[in-house]
Amino acid sequence: MDTSLKEVILAVVTTDKERVLHSAAPVFYARDRKEMERVALLLSKITLGMVHDLENGCLVIVKH
């Protein structure tokens, strides 16, 4: 039987280091919006998670 965590933030991609403090999930820093979306896309393809926008310069990848 498959067992996996759900509704969990797998990673955070941000253009603003100030916005993420101590994160349990790995944080990836991007220079601009374009790079942030690219990194988030790549991470989502690796983890099969979904990219969500927090509208504060952070994207999170969440497993549903």
Next chain:
Amino acid sequence: MEDYGRILVSGIVAGSLGRFLLLRVDYRQYPSFPRGYITHLMLGFIASALGAIAIPALVEKEYTAVTFLALAAQQFREIRSMERDSLDTIDRTELVPRGSDYIEDIAKTFEARNYISMATALSVSLGVYLTKNIAAGIGIGALVFAAVVYSIRGQRVGDIARVVKAEISFEGPLLKVDGVVLMNVGLSAAREKYLTRALAVRIIPKDDNARATLGNVGQRQAIAHNAATQLGIRKDVDEPEFTPIARRNTESGDIVFAVFSFEPDIECLIEAIEKTPVLESSKRKPLDSPAGRKAAD
């Protein structure tokens, strides 16, 4: 001792024929497995044999033979769990799963069809025994068959609700259909695809019963599954943002639904949703209770 051959054979033939007529293999019920046909036809045959044998057994005062019917009930329950197990297994590999409610509904239908088969065989053998005429017996069986099938036919979403086209919009990353938030779509490329190529509908319940029924999550999953299988879904396992989602407008009880389908044909989407069966397990009837009726006005 009478010649029971005619009674038995006509009962078994009629019952099996009934099962054959009910063997609707389509996108909703089951993928068309040739092996699935055989399994169900054989079980239908066994059910009819059990039904047909009851009358001769009673006539011969072989009352213990009636316990065979109990065996039949056990047998049919097996069919239900067999269907449930196999659909559950398949469901894990579906891009848009049926959901456990839909599976339970399908499994129940398969079980019920065997009871119909047995009831038809029983009524034909009774008819042949009483009238001594095979044609009359088959006529009685056909009537029973039609009456039972008619009485268990289910409703469809189109019977309890209106389905209309709806507009997709974004508020920041939030995907909205007619103002109701569906989900947070982070990637701008995915947002663009939703805005240009996705379809959306609003399902407006006709009364309070329909509103409660459509609120059921299993029912909504069945709608999403049917829409996705019939129109084709543009999604792969690594693209969860294109999972079709039905959300509820908590103000009005309407259901909004967006899907990124291969066929961008709104008429077909509306038809696919209207033809989705109302699941027995999700059916609610608050208007049948005094409190619900009173609260509704």
